[in-house]
Amino acid sequence: MSSAARLSLFQAAFVVARRDFVAVLFSRAFFFFLLGPLFPVIVGAMAGSVGVRVAQADHTAIGVAMAPADSTALIAARERLAPRLGNMLPPLAALDAATTDPAAELARPGTQFTAIVGGTLREPVLIGPADSIERWQGPVSLLAAEGLQRGERAFPPVTLSPVATSEAKENTGRIRTAQGAQTLLFLLTMLLAGMVLSNLVEEKGNKVIEILAAAIPMDAVFLGKLFAMLGVSLVGIAVWGAFGAGLFALAGQSLPALPAPAVGWPLFVVLGVAYFAMAYLLLGSIFLAIGAMAATVRDVQTLSMPVTMMQLVVFFFAGYALSQPGSAVEMAAIAFPLSSPFAMIARAAREPELWPHLAALAWQAVAVGLFVRTGANMFRRRVMKSAGPRRGLRTLLAQAFARLRAAGDSVHP
């Protein structure tokens, strides 16, 4: 046994965290927790598959109902331009101008045409629904012009001279990375931090709280519970990440290429984990305190909606700050503890300096400590009914006034 007469705050928190972590990890519910996010992925994959089939069944060809010479020239023009313009040009299919009634063909069930071009190369007429013909007006005009050239126009070769990037492209790309990271951070925090809401209900229900409160400070109970749930969340993220990477590997695909963040990918990932942990601990400490005040599971469920709204507001604030780099809004988002991790991960994508991250992480850690202390004190006062002698501002002011009055009385008896 340790020679100290009590555990330190962190040792006590570790005892609580270890119990909670093991209890959650080896529960049946944790298996379903791991499966939870896979359902939206499966549903998304199914919806995507249906979308692809719909897209494959999407008939976007344009029928060419011109005189045979014009028709051949137009289709040849498309073949020449397609390697240069790709999907900007519609597929073309020749129709017999003499026998084709464009309106009837477009109305025919099973038709592959979204529009039909008639007339001549000099005066093409595009027939079809308004949105289709407006869409294809430009490309058809281009094809008609190329058809009139009869292949006599030469396309000069363009020599490519690549540079690493352009500043404009880099900035745009990094903003995309920042937005992606913010969104991922928000989704993970929203998915996982809510679990903390009901964390103390078990202890209150089975009266274990009395044993904990007698043995260790309430701050340690709160801190332990928070870190246990953070650990559970990180295990979940690791499992989902490994599963996702495995799926991509099996499918032979690489991850979508996001522009490299300003601090580089390895450090960005490290900062991402650190900011996720901070966002989780900050929101979690508030949720834990709110949940601890709730008397029943029903109360906790009722509280979850406003809590989710609060998360959304914080996310939108950080997102808005991303569009105002260097402004007071961004500084406010960085300084406000709840939005700070989201604002800082975005900053890591855009700015290469590291010291602001160290400062922000330190500030966020201090805020976690303050939130935990406040939550634990509220719990002691409101739930454990351990108010003790009040030493609030009002009491201090009242005592100060009393002293002043007494001093005044002694001067003017």
Place this chain on the structure above:
Amino acid sequence: MELGEQFPRSNTQRPLAIEARGLVKRFGNTLAVDGVDLAVPEGAIYGILGPNGAGKTTTLRMLLGIIDPDAGVRRVFGHDRPHEIARLIGYLPEERGLYPAMKAVEAIAFMGALRGLPLHEGRTRGRELLERHGLGHAADKQIRHLSKGMAQTVQLLGSLVHRPRLAVFDEPFSGLDALNQGKLERMIRGLADEGTTVIFSTHVIAHAERLCEGIAIVAGGKVPFAGDVDVARDRIPPQVRLETRMADGPWRQALPADARHEAKAGGGTFWSFSLPPSGVEPLLRALIEGNAGILSLSIERAGLHDAFVAIAGEAAARALESDSGEGDAR
């Protein structure tokens, strides 16, 4: 002011495990504890005796630092912040609480770990304790699969696994059958023999009377008496029970004026009265010289129940009896 100045050293010269003075606790408009003073010597078995709602649990919770008093001071082994010496204290709360999915041995080890005992050591000791108390077979069973009495024993063992110097039990006998109550009494005596201070609350006078060296009687949030059980009993003079062959005579002048009497069916009379301050000898002399015909004479020291009635009042005694059942209370 230093606490030492507020607490004069006990007459016995034994160091105090617990000292409390003027403890006050209010919940809203209810004054739960109103100026409680306590002094529990190290190594003692000490009972907090009173009916439900008297303030026993609130007093214990303040002593343990679970809640802070609104006024007053408390000191455990000389520390005014009990959490700082959590390793020295074991606590069994009134409302039993264990994680239902935990195995019995893990629950014991966890409770030890909260008090600074390494987990592996807690598991080893937990198995030993369970074996010693006839629950070895339940060591790896989840708490939810144990009977209420078994779970209660597991929690009790969890409060002792780190070998505390002070064991605080809140209503430890409630919910236990007579057999397990006897086991618990033996366990408490064993702890005291090893030098552990034991303080427990109860509303059953018999337990306090059998076990305690000192008691605090709690009623209505106040402590009208705190001290040795013998001193409490001495608050009431011993009761004399006399049986005489004769119903009257000059010897009757020697009996106290408030002596109660009752005719015996087969002849003779029963007398009962408090032992006069002058003692029994002058009375005996008068009875013999007056030929009262003494058939029997007994002097009984007052029981703790009578002392409780005298100290806390009839109302508190009735509440105590209704909480515990009259038979148990006596």
